[in-house]
Amino acid sequence: MADTLSDAVKNRAANLMANENMPWDKAKAQAQAEQQTATEQPADDQGDEVRRPKLWNVADMERPRPIQWLARHRVPRGAITVLVGDEGIGKSLLWVWLASKITTGQAAPEFGIKAGKPGHVVLFLAENGFTDMDLPRMEAAGVDTNYVHPYCTDADGSGTPPLDLFAVNDIMHADYTPSLIVADPWLDMVPSDLSVKDGQQAKRALRPWRELAVKTNAGVLLVCHTNRTDSANVRDKYGATAELRKTARMTLFAQIDEESERLTIGPEKSNVVARGVPASEFTIHGVPKDGFEDDVPVLEFAGVSEKTAADLVVEKWEADRPEQTTRRTAAQKWLESYLTAHGPSKRQDVISAAAEHEYSPKTLLRSLKKLDGTSKDLPVVPRQTLWSLPGQDTSDSRDSQDTDPEQDPISLEGVPTDPTVTDLHKRNVPTAQSGQSGQSGHPQKHRVPTANLTTAETVLDYISPDVALSAKAVAQGVPGVDPETVLSHLDTLLLRGLVMRDLKGNYLRKAAA
Known part of the structure; x- marks a missing residue:
């Protein structure tokens, strides 16, 4: 009979034997009785009526409450x-x-x-x-x-x-x-x-x-x-x-x-x-x-990561793949070229730029170490990291793609601007399909004499007011300018109202008003 006892009854009987000095048969019987009592359904406030499921009106049920x-x-x-x-x-x-x-x-x-x-x-x-x-x-x-x-x-x-x-x-x-x-x-x-x-x-x-x-x-x-x-x-x-x-x-x-x-x-x-909550970081x-001869380990909060738990699993899996050897060499060359052109850059910006080449964050980090580069945490939450090559000055932690106002190749005079790209997308922007793109012809460009004037003009001149181009087509088509720089200027031109996007997300140059 003992073989048919549940683990719960056996554990309870063992506790009664140890704590109450009961013999096994008596402890087993009491444990079985307690289990039988515990499993009986309780009666509700209606006397002997047994509680059972029923159809409810939502209005009679408990009100919604926030998660605690x-x-x-x-x-x-x-x-x-x-x-x-x-x-x-x-x-x-x-x-x-x-x-x-x-x-x-x-x-x-x-x-x-x-x-x-x-x-x-x-x-x-x-x-x-x-x-x-x-x-x-x-x-x-x-x-x-x-x-x-x-x-x-x-x-x-x-x-x-x-x-x-x-x-x-x-x-x-x-x-x-x-x-x-x-x-x-x-x-x-x-x-x-x-x-x-x-x-x-x-x-x-x-x-x-x-x-x-x-x-x-x-x-x-x-x-x-x-x-x-x-x-x-x-x-x-x-x-x-x-x-x-x-x-x-x-x-x-x-x-x-x-x-x-x-x-x-x-x-x-x-x-x-919601998805995308960053992980917390701890040191031990x-x-x-x-x-005690040895120290006792204690956890200490160290900060908020810029990565999620899922990001880290992918990075760890990709880190030691044998097939990544050749790609690491290519990634190292790419990273050296990128940081040379852009200077110290935020880790997330580098990862975004490398996405087109399918270089994983872990591959990029290993490449940075091979180049004897540095990874410097910025004093912000969530944590952001600045990557740089040996000898590069990291004292200025601004985004390397920020542009000083006095070096802005395109003047804002007479051009409507929007506070953010997100806000611009939410507005009723004229599109080619809507027939509200304005007059045809080459737009009037507003220039100021600066040393950086050529790149922005080249990007703007490449975009047509009549033929819609995807961001990839623009990035790969502008002669003499690397795709990442093109996309950076493209966002600026969109923000300042000199280019627009159609319903498919393609880019056109705005005609002069």
Whole structure:
């Protein structure tokens, strides 16, 4: 009969034996009785009438409410968040860092955490030793352990069971309500009779965690490992927890950014946050602790990356591809030419310019290192990086393509201007199809005698008032001017009203009014 007992009943019976000194048969019987009671459906306020689904009018239901955040755009309250990453990179230090803020009520606006009253943290830990790893890390990070509650059998932190009905009942009847609940690693908390590779069984394994999140309004953080799949698609790296990704409201992906050598953690999949949220960067440093020969690792916030979690996965995958060797040599030559022509440039500008040649950011970074170039962080948020060649002056961190007003090759006198290109696109700009392009013929150009006058005029002269040209055709067709410079001048001409775009996005020169 014992072989048919569920893991939940076995764990509860074992706890009763250890804590209440009950014999096995009595502990087993009480555990079975408790489970039977816990699984009975509660009656509602109508006496003995059993609660059951019914058809509702929306007006009678709860009103909509905004999402509540434990850490804005990172860890929502009342929902499951998955933290996934390779083994040994320090991702478990994130929940320690979070606990240091939550248990002390400290704000961490860089990670979306507001100041408030200290909150409680419940821990389900099975990977590290609690007394020799988890507890020292929490103390070194400044966690107020009076607000920390491991769920386990023994005083040394061992004997953590799966989250079952008994655990949920214990948490719900505690004299505090947790703000954060952590399972590290989550797979060790899954009952042995469930396979999370199966979608339906994975949902069964997740159900008690989701219900606990809803009932406590806590942020539930499930820590998982990636597999060893070599892929640029982040979804392939979830392995056994792929089904978990589908169900979780938020997933955070942890990895090392080889460019900055920092631990980066950012949203990878979310039902509540728009795509493109940049990752947060952390450094790991050691803190001396009495009685310990080695320093204790502690996480420290280092800034906001200009990359997303998905960007970093692609970069890492492309970095060591054998077929990239020849392309790296070509990329190195291209990058040297670009930085020589443009001077110190923002990393994102270089990447955008290299997109036409399909050079990846990681290939460009390796090329920069081969050229003995430098990568300098600018004091802005999100973080931006300036790339330069040896000997180039980086003291002026302006965009290298900015133009001084006194060197502007085209005067604004008599020419309507718009504040931004985005605003210009939103307006009712005359187009060739609409028949509002004005008089035909060569437009009257307004020039001032400057040394930079030739390039802008060349670009403008190439564009016809009668034949629409794509941006690529213009960039590749202007004689004697590299495509990147052409596109830069093309944006300026559009902004200043000297060229326009038709309904297909092609460019025409405006005729003189």
